Amino acid sequence: MDATHEHSPGTPAETVGALGELAVLDRVTRRLPPGSPLLGPGDDCAVVAAPDGRFVVTTDMMVHGPDFRWAWSSPEDVGWKAAATNLSDVAAMGAAPSGLVVAIAAPQETPVTVLEGIADGFRLAIEALAPGIGVVGGDLSTSATFSLTVTAFGDLGGRAPVVRSGARPGDVLAVSGELGPAARGLARLFRDGVDDAGEPDAGRVRANGADADPDVARQRRPVPPVTDGPLAAAAGATAMLDLSDGLAIDAGRLARASGVTLELDVEPALDPVALHGGEDHGLLATFPAGAGLPGGFRRIGLVRARVADDDHGGDRGHGVDLVRGGEPVPTTGWDPYADWDGAAG
């Protein structure tokens, strides 16, 4: 990788194709945290403990183009984000992460250092967000398009899973984690990280100082409040989900699943990016009135009986999802990738 394209996987060196699958796997797996599964890699399956007789599971794929760009994210960033987003889904059930498996498809010309960097990102994210768990298995394939698929597991610790559909009128609406920085970081990259043709450009990112922007850091490496998931469950959370697409969109999902209307507090006011920006991977949860809010949760509103949309002139047939100061709040997000074709960068 040269100085102007630090994150590009296009430089020769030792490539995936030249080294072969086994040699690459050997170099990658030694950088991954093994955790302490009952049985780790090396057989047809790993064996993972499920102490209470159940496990939660989520799977999520990140594809180069729509989900990340080498010009904007280092391999470490990509590994971190793939781990963090899945750990957040586990936390959103009220579960503690218990392990991950990772499948990667890489073009033959990918330098092995890219895969090592991704492994480092997984290790760093796990150390920061779910210390002690391991990457217990994986697969490496070849493809013209780089992608990662992570499947993460978690342990409910004997509690019921916290689903989206359990919010009840009178509950407190609360959020944990950051709101907005990941979206602001992406906006900064779109503004200061593209060449004259509008394509992602690592040199422009650096020249314009965006590498030093803490919001860009959060877009690259979101920090979901993973430990707050089990804390919320233990505190009696009635509903919870991961804020992947933005507070407004995800609040709409919770409201519809629970058959309630969520009312945001008028003060303190959430700014539009906090309300509609995605990818922070905070947790949105509802708690019984009077319950103490655990960990990093703070109140942002309350749960009301479902409001019919005639009252507010909404365009939905099934009621209003989200209101503030008596007015409906659109449950939409903001997707700066929407008009991109995903081919370049």
Add this chain to the structure above:
Amino acid sequence: MDATHEHSPGTPAETVGALGELAVLDRVTRRLPPGSPLLGPGDDCAVVAAPDGRFVVTTDMMVHGPDFRWAWSSPEDVGWKAAATNLSDVAAMGAAPSGLVVAIAAPQETPVTVLEGIADGFRLAIEALAPGIGVVGGDLSTSATFSLTVTAFGDLGGRAPVVRSGARPGDVLAVSGELGPAARGLARLFRDGVDDAGEPDAGRVRANGADADPDVARQRRPVPPVTDGPLAAAAGATAMLDLSDGLAIDAGRLARASGVTLELDVEPALDPVALHGGEDHGLLATFPAGAGLPGGFRRIGLVRARVADDDHGGDRGHGVDLVRGGEPVPTTGWDPYADWDGAAG
């Protein structure tokens, strides 16, 4: 899909890009078997039972090009194979499958009927190989290259996992499932399923009668002996693995992991395709001498103390993996894809 390219995903109709993720997921998920997880799709995670406090897990990615071609496999074939190969890995631990999650990356122009066909393939494979389990979660992404990543789970039923490293001198070497048809089917497709430039061609497959070849059917839809996995564990199998790359390669893995030499019986002789052809996904296992062989297992040899390679002039520093009639058998496979670039077809 027109008559000459029945399996091509290139025809317009309703595409993934035009319909959008949610509409596609709705059409796909209704064709998938739900099984009976403790909690199914719709939340951030599914919840799956792990009755004995553990679960086995495997993940495997199939990429268009290196792993399948639309010109040679229907969407139903691809879904079947993705399910079957993962179920076989679960069985190879001695576990009974308990669920799957599936992540699919599809180009925007993919007709939704392709994804519906894949879902049908999953359903059919599960009905045939592991009835009652469900596809409990998934993800749908967009990518220039079509790929599927399946993660499968299984239940050990209170038994120890059957690993590769447990074979002991004196054990019987046995196999369950077919040996050779998948490789013969692939050879048939390479011979009778390509155009004049050597590219996969669905019209040639049909014109040359290869669609009616039972070996081609096995290449497209392998039938691993999934129920024989738990039967082997219950019968005391000391080591086991899935025959994905061919009996000789996989026997070598078992021999090295166990620190033994595997001796194939001289009669009945295995033909070269049975020995070196891959993708049948049978089970190779070792059993204590005198144990009854369960299900479809039949004896093919026995386990000997590790033979030093000086005795046989082998090129390995660590002993001989596989012998027959006193002569080493190369632990190599046969990969007709090896020289392909994976771009076309």
